[in-house]
Every structure is written in C-alpha cells, then in structure tokens.
Amino acid sequence: MNILVTGGAGYIGSTCVHQLVKAGYDVVVLDNLSQGHRAAVHPAAAFVRGDLDDRATIDDVMQAHRPDAVMHFASHTLVGESMEEPFLYLDRNVRCGLNLIRSAAAHNVERFILSSTANLFGTPEQVPIDASERIDPGSPYGESKFILERILHWMDALDTMRFAALRYFNAAGAAHEDLGEDHDPETHLIPIVLEVALGQRDGLSIFGDDYDTPDGTCVRDYIHVLDLADAHIRALEALGDGSCTYNLGNGRGYSVREVIETARAVTGRDIPATVSDRRPGDPDTLIASSDEIRDDLGWAPQYPALETIIETAWQWHQKHPHGYDD
Known part of the structure; x- marks a missing residue:
C-alpha cells in the first residue's frame, strides 16, 4: 500500500513515516519544511518539498505516486497563536486541508487519516474525555480541525472516501x-x-x-509519540471496515x-x-x-x-x- 504523509518531516509525522516504513508500507512525504526537518524523514521514503496551498503540487504528487491512503499532519498547531492570528488557522489550515481532500477525492484515494486534536472540546463537561463529548472548540486551531472533520464526514456520507479522525492531547x-x-x-x-x-x-x-x-x-x-504512530497505523488498516473517530491518550x-x-x-x-x-x-x-x-x-x-x-x-x-x- 502506498501512503502519502503530509507534514512527514514534522515531529509526529516523521515518527509515523518511520513506523510505516518499518511495517512495509511505501511512503511519500509532502512537506514545505516550514516547521519540519528534512533530516527527520526516513531515507526509504520519497520526499517532495511543496506546499498544500498549491493544488497543482498536490495533484502532481498524487499522479506520480498514486497513493492508496493519505495521513494528514501538516498544519499550524499552536493554540495560543491561533487566538492571536485566527485567520492563519481558519483560513490556511482549512484551505490547505480542503485542497488535499479534494485532490485525494479526484485521484480516487479511498482512505484518509486526519491528525485532529482534543482542543475540539474546549472545557469538557466530563473528564476523562471520550469521543462522544460535546464539540466546543477551545480556539480557532480547534475549530479548523473540526471543519476538516466535517468535510471528511461528508466525503464518507457521499461514499467518496473513508476517514479516521484521531484526536489527541500532548504528544511527547x-x-x-x-x-x-x-x-x-x-x-x-x-x-x-x-x-x-x-x-x-x-x-x-x-x-x-x-x-x-x-x-x-x-x-x-501525555502520550508517547510511538503510541500515536501505532494508533495511526491501526486506524489506517481498520478503514476497510468503515470510518471512525477516536480520542487518544494514556x-x-x-x-x-x-x-x-x-x-x-x-x-x-x-x-x-x-x-x-x-x-x-x-x-x-x-x-x-x-x-x-x-x-x-x-x-x-x-x-x-x-x-x-x-x-x-x-x-x-x-x-x-x-x-x-x-
């Protein structure tokens, strides 16, 4: 199976790439290196430097590598920054994610893993927080992830692609x-x-x-980054049975x-x-x-x-x- 990993030069994305390669998957990484590091990318993974704001770049990667699934990590992720620069998140995070989802749909990608966030829950009504907790994003960052979850919900409802949304707190x-x-x-x-x-x-x-x-x-x-990678791979393999949404923590x-x-x-x-x-x-x-x-x-x-x-x-x-x- 061929996997496209966006943000695969970042902290969590690069760990998932290493674990995917170790598990025998073919991987291509798409990253603009604004936050990631080229040295973090597994040498067995193909690497493309590019930005998700450029739909043509995404289409070129899709056509060249024909991925069976996408893992989407690329994102602005700072809650505090999103409160000061909301449109960086409500615009760019959503626009880039939508570019990726549209290209994936156009190229018949059937599986999509979204790196989401527990910031969807703001101040929760109950702790520990499970996936059925009321959605009330605590910041524009959390809102941007929820919008992408809703877009993926409709892709699933329209039988375009299956997705997994994985919501987690503190990777460490x-x-x-x-x-x-x-x-x-x-x-x-x-x-x-x-x-x-x-x-x-x-x-x-x-x-x-x-x-x-x-x-x-x-x-x-706090959840170890290797445990997060394991959850992403398990969710990828489980998408043959349908879409899913999970909270991840210890x-x-x-x-x-x-x-x-x-x-x-x-x-x-x-x-x-x-x-x-x-x-x-x-x-x-x-x-x-x-x-x-x-x-x-x-x-x-x-x-x-x-x-x-x-x-x-x-x-x-x-x-x-x-x-x-x-």
Whole structure:
C-alpha cells in the first residue's frame, strides 16, 4: 500500500513515516519544511518539498505516486497563536486541508487519516474525555480541525472516501535517539523542561498554581509519540471496515509540577521553576479516554509511564542539544 504523509518531516509525522516504513508500507512525504526537518524523514521514503496551498503540487504528487491512503499532519498547531492570528488557522489550515481532500477525492484515494486534536472540546463537561463529548472548540486551531472533520464526514456520507479522525492531547517522548521533537519556537512543556536541564534556559514558568488539582497546577494527558504512530497505523488498516473517530491518550494525567519533578529525577539536573500568572483559557484538567480505540482496534499505550516518556526525550535532547541543526 502506498501512503502519502503530509507534514512527514514534522515531529509526529516523521515518527509515523518511520513506523510505516518499518511495517512495509511505501511512503511519500509532502512537506514545505516550514516547521519540519528534512533530516527527520526516513531515507526509504520519497520526499517532495511543496506546499498544500498549491493544488497543482498536490495533484502532481498524487499522479506520480498514486497513493492508496493519505495521513494528514501538516498544519499550524499552536493554540495560543491561533487566538492571536485566527485567520492563519481558519483560513490556511482549512484551505490547505480542503485542497488535499479534494485532490485525494479526484485521484480516487479511498482512505484518509486526519491528525485532529482534543482542543475540539474546549472545557469538557466530563473528564476523562471520550469521543462522544460535546464539540466546543477551545480556539480557532480547534475549530479548523473540526471543519476538516466535517468535510471528511461528508466525503464518507457521499461514499467518496473513508476517514479516521484521531484526536489527541500532548504528544511527547522520542521514537529513538535520532528522531525527536524540535520546534522553533518551542512551546511544549517537556522539551522546555529539558532545555532548562541542558542549561539552554535559565528556568521555566509555571502558569498558575491555584487550579482545582491536587497540587494546584494544570493536569494534562501525555502520550508517547510511538503510541500515536501505532494508533495511526491501526486506524489506517481498520478503514476497510468503515470510518471512525477516536480520542487518544494514556487515560491518566500529570500535573506541571509532576512533569518537572520527574524530569529532575530522570536528568539528575536542577530545573528552576517559578510561578507566574495563569494563561487565559487553560482548563484545570484534560485527560482523554481511549476506550473506543482500545475496544475496537486493540490499541493500548506501550509507553504510558511519564518516566519513560521523559527518558526517551532526554536521550534525544542530549544527543541533539541544538535539534536537527546538529
């Protein structure tokens, strides 16, 4: 089976590409390298540098490689940025995704995997959050993903293509010491904590310590990037039986303080942290329920422990202290 992976030079996309190649799939990566890294792409995967804003480029890739399925990771993904630049997300994310879906439909691609988000749920009514939770996007970023889910819903309803929408929170960890997380700017907690451990930052801020949680800091569900890749491949293979939507998480949350303390234990380094003001819109606790995908596809996290997640990330950051620029 031939798989087109957009954003396959990014953090999660490149890990999925490596796992797809390992599983015997033929893979072509389409990425504009605005956020991804050419060095992260598996050498066995074909690579095309191009932008999803250019429909002709997508059509050329479709015609040249004839993919049987698409995995769509390419996206602007920063919740905070989307609140400041909503049209970057409501326009570009949607337009580029629609270009890809239209081209896939025109070239008879039957399977489509969307990297979605649990930001669809804003402040949820119940925690852990399952796939039946009321949709109320927490940002223009979340809204852009929901719009793409709805477009794919109609592709399925019109018998054009089957899709899987995979909604997850905090991807973390590293697939191995040569494949990890490198963003510019970095906004994710675990790599920021490890940059402090490496001496690249003087310290970090804890945004609020008065939340309704055991230690007062926000609680989030962290899922290892290899477990995410496994879920994507299982969903791809299951699409022969029909479309599906799943939430992905470990089913337990860790507070900001727990992440920092675990990183101190893993790295053996002092990691200074100070409390600052809350950020607008941060809920107390966000934990995903993955009961549906566990029941339907037999998926279960293989790296659920926070210590393991941070240890794998630490190994990568030690070997690549300046990211892929090393």
